[in-house]
Amino acid sequence: xxxxxxxxxxxxxxxxxxxxxxxxxxxxxxxxxxxxxxxxxxxxxxxxxxxxxxxxxxxxxxxxxxxxxxxxxxxxxxxxxxxxxxxxxxxxxxxxxxxxxxxxxxxxxxxxxxxxxxxxxxxxxxxxxxxxxxxxxxxxxxxxxxxxxxxxxxxxxxxxxxxxxxxxxxxxxxxxxxxxxxxxxxxxxxxxxxxxxxxxxxxxxxxxxxxxxxxxxxxxxxxxxxxxxxxxxxxxxxxxxxxxxxxxxxxxxxxxxxxxxxxxxxxxxxxxxxxxxxxxxxxxxxxxxxxxxxxxxxxxxxxxxxxxxxxxxxxxxxxxxxxxxxxxxxxxxxxxxxxxxxxxxxxxxxxxxxxxxxxxxxxxxxxxxxxx
Amino acid sequence: xxxxxxxxxxxxxxxxxxxxxxxxxxxxxxxxxxxxxxxxxxxxxxxxxxxxxxxxxxxxxxxxxxxxxxxxxxxxxxxxxxxxxxxxxxxxxxxxxxxxxxxxxxxxxxxxxxxxxxxxxxxxxxxxxxxxxxxxxxxxxxxxxxxxxxxxxxxxxxxxxxxxxxxxxxxxxxxxxxxxxxxxxxxxxxxxxxxxxxxxx
Numbered sequence: 148x149x150x151x152x153x154x155x156x157x158x159x160x161x162x163x164x165x166x167x168x169x170x171x172x173x174x175x176x177x178x179x180x181x182x183x184x185x186x187x188x189x190x191x192x193x194x195x196x197x198x199x200x201x202x203x204x205x206x207x208x209x210x211x212x213x214x215x216x217x218x219x220x221x222x223x224x225x226x227x228x229x230x231x232x233x234x235x236x237x238x239x240x241x242x243x244x245x246x247x248x249x250x251x252x253x254x255x256x257x258x259x260x261x262x263x264x265x266x267x268x269x270x271x272x273x274x275x276x277x278x279x280x281x282x283x284x285x286x287x288x289x290x291x292x293x294x295x296x297x298x299x300x301x302x303x304x305x306x307x308x309x310x311x312x313x314x315x316x317x318x319x320x321x322x323x324x325x326x327x328x329x330x331x332x333x334x335x336x337x338x339x340x341x342x343x344x345x346x347x348x349x350x351x352x353x354x355x356x357x358x359x360x361x362x363x364x365x366x367x368x369x370x371x372x373x374x375x376x377x378x379x380x381x382x383x384x385x386x387x388x389x390x391x392x393x394x395x396x397x398x399x400x401x402x403x404x405x406x407x408x409x410x411x412x413x414x415x416x417x418x419x420x421x422x423x424x425x426x427x428x429x430x431x432x433x434x435x436x437x438x439x440x441x442x443x444x445x446x447x448x449x450x451x452x453x454x455x456x457x458x459x460x461x462x463x464x465x466x467x468x469x470x471x472x473x474x475x476x477x478x479x480x481x482x483x484x485x486x487x488x489x490x491x492x493x494x495x496x497x498x499x500x501x502x503x504x505x506x507x508x509x510x511x512x513x514x515x516x517x518x519x
Numbered sequence: 520x521x522x523x524x525x526x527x528x529x530x531x532x533x534x535x536x537x538x539x540x541x542x543x544x545x546x547x548x549x550x551x552x553x554x555x556x557x558x559x560x561x562x563x564x565x566x567x568x569x570x571x572x573x574x575x576x577x578x579x580x581x582x583x584x585x586x587x588x589x590x591x592x593x594x595x596x597x598x599x600x601x602x603x604x605x606x607x608x609x610x611x612x613x614x615x616x617x618x619x620x621x622x623x624x625x626x627x628x629x630x631x632x633x634x635x636x637x638x639x640x641x642x643x644x645x646x647x648x649x650x651x652x653x654x655x656x657x658x659x660x661x662x663x664x665x666x667x668x669x670x671x672x673x674x675x676x677x678x679x680x681x682x683x684x685x686x687x688x689x690x691x692x693x694x695x696x697x698x699x700x701x702x703x704x705x706x707x708x709x710x711x712x713x714x715x716x717x718x719x720x
Contacts, residue, residue, distance in 0.1 A: 207595035210627030274544055281553050295572035295641070301627045309632075310572065337543045342533040443593075443633070 366461020
């Protein structure tokens with residue numbers, strides 16, 4: 148009996164495909180349902196944000212940093228603020244740092260909720276998405292009261308944060324955290340432990356620890372492979388040393404270590420750790436000013452600095468070069484999603500086309516963060 | 520035999536976890552819905568329920584605008600255009616143009632922070648759809664007006680005083696960066712309690 152003659156087919160996925168989490172394009176070389184490889188094509192959302200920084204100055208660039216990663220804009224705010232403070236030798240008041248951590252951890256919750264919700268939707272489960280988005284809306288309501296916007300916050304300034312916590316906000320936040328914790332367990336029963344869901348994710352897109360380090364993965368993607376590396380713990384910044392929290396890592400409980408399910412579960416457990424940090428921060432926050440005195444015409448001395456913050460998508464690096472004028476000479480952002488895109492071509496070899504969608508979702512790739 | 524028992528075990532787990540999920544979904548029939556019917560079936564307009572710090576469409580109170588151009592200088596995308604010239608005869612600052620292009624505006628709030636009187640401020644209005652880009656340019660000056668001059672002491676003009684009070688209240692609660700709102704509220708509460716000690720709070 149002669150074998151069936153098969154032919155390779157080149158498919159174009161994106162850039163307007165609804166399951167690619169933004170404007171992403173993949174050139175898929177497939178043989179039937181099985182992919183030979185998927186080549187990511189990035190650059191559709193490039194807005195020259197790094198160049199804009201050279202034109203608008205230090206204070207004016209803060210709202211633009213929101214657009215670097217609009218799902219977790221607090222971290223980009225914090226990265227830019229900290230980089231400018233390091234350049235200008237400005238010390239942020241203690242209460243300002245606490246406000247930053249509280250806002251950022253709330254933002255991490257919102258970002259992870261969106262991530263795990265869309266994960267379910269990419270597989271075809273519509274209901275968990277609405278549950279996750281409902282919780283995210285409540286966080287957005289809290290952040291809206293704090294800083295006046297729901298997505299592009301522009302909450303932080305060079306030298307601290309723009310506005311103090313409004314009266315009564317801490318009680319509301321604590322009440323929300325009390326409400327969220329049982330919801331997370333309910334969400335796990337609804338989606339995470341569902342047998343069909345586990346079967347779709349376990350043993351798919353396996354990354355070994357060595358590969359993850361070689362490919363420069365960061366954040367939950369790296370921790371999903373069993374590497375315990377969190378900037379908040381290992382290179383502490385801001386007031387994170389004040390808090391007691393764990394760094395969850397993947398353990399291969401559902402399949403193989405470093406598969407899509409491990410990366411997903413790391414995000415779920417990280418949310419519980421964020422709740423822990425938030426409770427401590429809301430209880431411990433000292434009184435005092437929230438913003439240091441920074442001149443309107445901020446001119447840091449010539450020099451360069453590199454700042455690393457642990458955003459929801461991992462280690463985010465801000466490299467700023469100052470030449471002593473009111474405008475930065477060069478700004479570069481190093482983001483986690485760009486590194487995650489690099490490994491897709493390797494992981495996709497031999498996968499089914501339907502699994503490519505879950506692979507992208509499990510890496511939690513956000514299109515504006517890839518291109519800036 | 521292990522193949523058969525695995526097969527049965529898998530089916531059992533699948534069915535039980537599906538029913539667990541279905542039970543959670545069904546329990547939501549008993550809970551209060553979180554969604555609202557926007558915009559026509561709401562008891563209160565959304566605009567009235569938004570928090571004080573909400574950054575909606577910008578508005579300018581020309582009566583208290585000092586013509587200092589601080590907002591125009593700080594806007595990162597130059598969506599504010601102000602023309603303020605000295606009148607050659609009366610030597611007063613004359614505002615002849617104050618345009619905000621809300622199609623360009625990114626609602627960052629940097630312009631309302633340096634305003635000395637709270638003249639330029641965010642409203643809670645957000646419904647701004649229109650048919651052309653030109654109609655999205657908000658022109659606040661109809662006829663050239665004389666810029667406001669801050670006075671020492673309280674404002675005496677009956678027409679301007681309430682507007683200025685609104686502006687200063689806005690600055691107090693929102694736009695002055697780094698104001699310790701929580702501590703202030705606590706101090707106010709403590710002051711109120713010491714003033715009237717017998718009354719229950």
